[in-house]
Amino acid sequence: MATTGILLVLFLYVHMAGNLKIFFGATPFDHYAHWLRTIGEPLLPQQWYLWIQRTVLTVAVIGHIAAATILARRARRARPVRYAHRPKVQGSYAARTMRWGGVIILLFVVYHILDLTTGTLNPVGSPGHPYANVVADFAPHRWYVTLFYALAVVAVGAHLRHGIFSAARTLGQRGARGEHVARVTALVLSIVLVAGFLSVPFAVITGLVN
Amino acid sequence: MNLKLRVWRQHGPDESGRMVTYAVEGISPDASFLEMLDVLNEKLILDGEDPIAFDHDCREGICGMCGMMINGVAHGPERATTTCQLHMRHFADGDTIDVEPWRAAAFPVVKDLVVDRGAFDRIIQAGGYITAPTGAAPDAHATPVPKPDADAAFEAATCIGCGACVAACPNGSAMLFTAAKVGHLGLLPQGQPERGARVLNMVAAQDDAGFGGCTNAGECTTVCPKGIPLTLIGRLNSDYRKALRKS
Numbered sequence: 001m002a003t004t005g006i007l008l009v010l011f012l013y014v015h016m017a018g019n020l021k022i023f024f025g026a027t028p029f030d031h032y033a034h035w036l037r038t039i040g041e042p043l044l045p046q047q048w049y050l051w052i053q054r055t056v057l058t059v060a061v062i063g064h065i066a067a068a069t070i071l072a073r074r075a076r077r078a079r080p081v082r083y084a085h086r087p088k089v090q091g092s093y094a095a096r097t098m099r100w101g102g103v104i105i106l107l108f109v110v111y112h113i114l115d116l117t118t119g120t121l122n123p124v125g126s127p128g129h130p131y132a133n134v135v136a137d138f139a140p141h142r143w144y145v146t147l148f149y150a151l152a153v154v155a156v157g158a159h160l161r162h163g164i165f166s167a168a169r170t171l172g173q174r175g176a177r178g179e180h181v182a183r184v185t186a187l188v189l190s191i192v193l194v195a196g197f198l199s200v201p202f203a204v205i206t207g208l209v210n
Numbered sequence: 211m212n213l214k215l216r217v218w219r220q221h222g223p224d225e226s227g228r229m230v231t232y233a234v235e236g237i238s239p240d241a242s243f244l245e246m247l248d249v250l251n252e253k254l255i256l257d258g259e260d261p262i263a264f265d266h267d268c269r270e271g272i273c274g275m276c277g278m279m280i281n282g283v284a285h286g287p288e289r290a291t292t293t294c295q296l297h298m299r300h301f302a303d304g305d306t307i308d309v310e311p312w313r314a315a316a317f318p319v320v321k322d323l324v325v326d327r328g329a330f331d332r333i334i335q336a337g338g339y340i341t342a343p344t345g346a347a348p349d350a351h352a353t354p355v356p357k358p359d360a361d362a363a364f365e366a367a368t369c370i371g372c373g374a375c376v377a378a379c380p381n382g383s384a385m386l387f388t389a390a391k392v393g394h395l396g397l398l399p400q401g402q403p404e405r406g407a408r409v410l411n412m413v414a415a416q417d418d419a420g421f422g423g424c425t426n427a428g429e430c431t432t433v434c435p436k437g438i439p440l441t442l443i444g445r446l447n448s449d450y451r452k453a454l455r456k457s
Contacts, residue, residue, distance in 0.1 A: 003376045071381065077279075078315050078382030084229055085308035095427045111360075166426040172448030174441050184222030190326040 001071070002167035004064040009160060009189070011057055016196040022209055023199075026131040033130040063179035065106070072099055094162035101155045115145075138204035146201045157194035161186050211237040211298055214306040217248065217262055218261035218321050218427035223326075227319065229308070239299035243286060244269060244276060246298055247309075263322040271295040271435065274370030277321045277377070279310040284374035284433040292372065292435040312377035316384070316419040328369050330387060336415035337408035338391040340400050353399050363397035366390045369450075380420035386430035388416045389446035390438045396449055403427040406453035413450060 021032045028102030040049035088096065111121065116133055124136040138146050164186035165179075173182050203209040220227025234250050242273050244266050266273040276293040281287035286296040301307065311319050316329040332440045352390035355363075369390035376384050385439070395401030402409070424443060431440045 070427060075381035075383075075422040076418060080315050081313050081314050083279060083282055083310055083313055084216075085279070085310065087282045091427045091429055091432070095425070098425065162426075169426045169440075169444045170447055172444055172451055174444030174448050176439065176441055179441055179444070 001064065001067040002170040004060040004067070005163050005167050007060045008057070008064065009164065011112060012156070012193060016193055019200050020196060022131065022134060023203065029131045030129055061106075061109075065102075068099065068102060092162060092173075094158045095166075097155075097158060098162055101159045104155045105152060108148070108155070111148070112152075133199065133202055135210055138201040139206060146205065149201055153194055153197045156197075157190040160190040160193065164189055167178070183185060211239055211324045213237060213246075213298075213301065213302070213304070215309060216306065217322070218311055218319075219262070219322055220311075221260075221321065223318055223320055223321070226340045229310075230261075237298055238299070239362040241293055241298050242269070243280065243296040243298065244294045250357070253393070263320075263324045265324050266294060272370060272436050274372035277312060277374055279308075279312065279377060281308050282310075284312070284377040285372075285435050289432075290435055290437050292370075295397060295435075312373050314376050314382045314421065316371075316382070317376065318422050319371060325373070327371070327373050329421070330373065332393065332419055333388055333412050333415045335386065337404065337411040340395060341404060342400065344422045355398060363394050364396035365443055366397065366438065369434075369438050370436060372435060374386070374433045376421060378433040379422065379424075380427055380429060381425055383424045383430075383444070384416050384419070384421040385424035385443050386438055387436065388412050389442040392449060393442040393445045396445065405449060406456055409446060409449040410453050410457065413446070418449040 003163070018036075020194065022029045037047045037050055042147060044052075094101075114120045115122050115137065116130065119127060122133050122137060123139075123142070124133045126132055136142075165182045168178075168182040168186075173179065202207070215232045215234055216229045217232060218227050232250055232254075234253075236288045236430075237246050237249060244264070247262060247264060254261045264278060267273040267437050269276070271292040271294060274292075276307060277285060278293055279294060280293065280296070283284045285291060286300070288296050288300055309323065311323045311329075312325045314325075317325040317327055320326050367390075371387065375386035375389070376382060379385075392412055395408065398406050426440070426443065430441050431438060
């Protein structure tokens with residue numbers, strides 16, 4: 001859970017940093033997207049790095065889901081008779097929604113790939129022009145896409161708020177001060193990530209990026 | 211105080227149970243929760259009914275025998291308090307109170323509110339002790355222990371094994387219990403020789419008993435009557451990883 005999660009968080013941060021290139025304009029953003037396909041050249045043939053990364057991420061996602069499924073099934077088996085009276089779990093909202101939040105994120109990732117990687121669900125869907133695709137995606141009349149995107153990004157933030165702390169604990173973080181640091185770090189990293197990802201649709205809606 | 215109690219009644223381990231409603235009248239606000247149940251049981255006995263079975267022993271908050279879900283919270287609404295130390299003044303006159311046994315596959319219900327916590331004993335048997343020659347008690351200063359270590363070990367050692375952590379955990383995990391025992395011995399010099407084997411064996415026994423896995427939700431430490439800190443789970447994970455690498 002922790003190892004695969006950390007890999008995915010690292011990817012999300014790189015992904016977010018790449019997204020922010022959109023504020024430099026269409027040409028730098030499209031050029032950045034093209035550059036991603038040339039990483040590792042000439043050692044690696046074109047797009048090979050990208051496919052290696054996609055494979056690693058897919059394995060991480062599958063591992064993450066498999067571990068979560070094992071935990072959920074064990075939890076179900078460990079309490080066959082439910083409580084008649086059970087107030088909401090007192091821990092954080094984030095900790096409570098890890099499983100269903102994860103499902104929402106997975107559904108979003110599927111949509112997101114079909115939208116901006118393959119272009120299948122994108123109104124423009126032009127392979128070499130991600131800038132145009134993004135701008136078309138978040139057009140004001142497609143508010144529901146923006147809403148879904150925002151919800152999914154906030155779900156990721158909530159997921160990481162508990163996830164990053166939980167990963168630290170799983171990997172052996174064991175001091176009281178360290179716990180405080182881990183919790184604050186998780187919160188800050190989640191907020192920065194959510195802000196970074198939401199800045200793009202925000203910029204498109206407000207016309208900063210068009 | 212007059213209260214309405216809804217209590218889980220189950221005649222035996224293999225029988226199905228249900229919530230039964232009782233009216234309890236004339237309870238002193240200074241009575242403990244268990245004394246309130248005693249009053250109800252006396253009435254049930256006089257009425258020729260089967261009294262409610264519940265575990266209790268010291269009634270001073272140190273033995274870990276008493277324990278029940280009160281309105282869905284292990285040991286009731288007061289923090290760091292066992293059921294026997296919970297007083298009725300924390301409830302309002304006319305309240306409806308739901309009382310249920312710990313719910314966990316590893317803690318089967320024996321009768322009513324009594325559960326079999328033998329699974330905890332099996333975790334202890336797997337390594338929750340120090341294999342040392344017995345004999346006269348050694349001098350207290352024979353093995354120096356740094357004060358911070360002694361304090362941390364003592365904090366972990368205050369676990370009374372009541373099972374509230376398991377009852378409260380959304381995953382039905384016994385991680386806080388095991389972590390308290392592993393941490394208690396692992397912090398002291400006497401616990402070092404068997405530190406690796408202890409954590410591996412105790413976690414294996416815990417998993418074999420049918421407890422769930424830990425997701426660091428932190429419910430356990432919230433309801434723990436002894437306030438065992440969640441950080442001990444990190445210590446267990448750290449010890450486990452190191453032991454796994456060496457084995």
